[in-house]
Amino acid sequence: MAKTKYVIVSGFLGSGKTTTMIAMGRVINKKYGKGAIIANDLGAKNLVDADYTRTADIDITEITGDCICYVNEDLVAHIDRLANAGADVVMSDIPGCGIGALDHVYIQLKEKYPEKYDLLPFTCVVDPVRLRMILPEREDINLPEEMRFLLDAQMAEADLIILNKIDLIGEDEIRRDVDFIKKAYPEIPVMTMSARTGEGVEEVVDYLMAHTSPAEHREIGYGSDEFNAAEEKMCWYNRRFFAEERDGKNLDFNQVIEDFIEAIRDELIATKSNAPHLKLFAAGEGEDFIKCSLLGVDYDIEYERTLDQKYSGIAIVVNARATCPSEIMGDAVDEAVDAIKAKYNLKCRIIFTECFGFADEGRRNGGRASRYDTLEEKE
Ligand SMILES: Nc1nc2c(ncn2[C@@H]2O[C@H](COP(=O)(O)OP(=O)(O)OP(=O)(O)O)[C@@H](O)[C@H]2O)c(=O)[nH]1
Numbered sequence: 001m002a003k004t005k006y007v008i009v010s011g012f013l014g015s016g017k018t019t020t021m022i023a024m025g026r027v028i029n030k031k032y033g034k035g036a037i038i039a040n041d042l043g044a045k046n047l048v049d050a051d052y053t054r055t056a057d058i059d060i061t062e063i064t065g066d067c068i069c070y071v072n073e074d075l076v077a078h079i080d081r082l083a084n085a086g087a088d089v090v091m092s093d094i095p096g097c098g099i100g101a102l103d104h105v106y107i108q109l110k111e112k113y114p115e116k117y118d119l120l121p122f123t124c125v126v127d128p129v130r131l132r133m134i135l136p137e138r139e140d141i142n143l144p145e146e147m148r149f150l151l152d153a154q155m156a157e158a159d160l161i162i163l164n165k166i167d168l169i170g171e172d173e174i175r176r177d178v179d180f181i182k183k184a185y186p187e188i189p190v191m192t193m194s195a196r197t198g199e200g201v202e203e204v205v206d207y208l209m210a211h212t213s214p215a216e217h218r219e220i221g222y223g224s225d226e227f228n229a230a231e232e233k234m235c236w237y238n239r240r241f242f243a244e245e246r247d248g249k250n251l252d253f254n255q256v257i258e259d260f261i262e263a264i265r266d267e268l269i270a271t272k273s274n275a276p277h278l279k280l281f282a283a284g285e286g287e288d289f290i291k292c293s294l295l296g297v298d299y300d301i302e303y304e305r306t307l308d309q310k311y312s313g314i315a316i317v318v319n320a321r322a323t324c325p326s327e328i329m330g331d332a333v334d335e336a337v338d339a340i341k342a343k344y345n346l347k348c349r350i351i352f353t354e355c356f357g358f359a360d361e362g363r364r365n366g367g368r369a370s371r372y373d374t375l376e377e378k379e
């Protein structure tokens, strides 16, 4: 049996990993057999990326929990299931603040299953706006200082760096960014692309299909103090809720959702917080859906699609990756839900909520955590 080709797509929150995998999947389906995607994130199900990818006609499965880095057997089962269903190339992302998959996934797969998988170049997708954080001018884009370590380490870990979103910048900036990346990581090839317009995607896929990863350890500071400091800044928020007009009136939920996200933005600004990526998905009837992203409090909401039709009730999934304590993110969403309830005469049933910081008590150890304050006894 032919080996299954496997590729990891890494990159910072919102850099375009999911959009890239979908765009590459289309090229693979056209030229190289069949592509499939494993959407991967921390926490439980209810992922916007998975819901959205399902609308794109590409095979998709989800890995959730503690990140693919730590669930190798599970990962192998997922790859094999997709391969048995006909996939020739399986693409998988890692959570947008993650590093370490070269050691924890590629090298493990190479050692344990040398005959089974072709490991394509480990690919890091870079957003030119975020790159400005580590360019010589070290622009302040309202993200904690600690995030610079992750941007750098993600590129240092890769076998191929893709400067994505070139539709947003001019020729001069593209050239400057590529020069910077080449100088900073002289061993690593750099390509440019727009996952949104499709420019350059075929060239990237052709390159990937013609190369394999050496899959050898590189020192990038995984587990270092800087790494821990960056991870500690982040929190994850996932919620699915059903919003329903109390009198059964049909509403323009595009507007409701815009107000919902704007209310979250206001709360984050008021608490001097930020969410490098907040995504939302809601499906209507048939093919109708809305999918949007906010790449931080300073940006406009970006819509991949909006609803064609009005509804009296709809299930909304929101995922946010924020750089603030989890309770601030939790309160911000609760207040935004209250705001749309009042404005649009809604009742909202919360189906699922998950909100945690990396180091939050109660997250690991089966959720077991407690504390007894001995202050009173001391007094
Ligand atoms: N202009 C432009 N926008 C893009 C491009 N690629 C992705 N985006 C947009 O950037 C936002 C984030 O894209 P995603 O593909 O969700 O990013 P991601 O890296 O998967 O994000 P996380 O999974 O949250 O880390 C979305 O609004 C995309 O439409 C691109 O080439 N050009």
Ligand SMILES: [Mg+2]
Pocket: 017, 018, 019, 049, 093
């Ligand atoms: Mg994604």
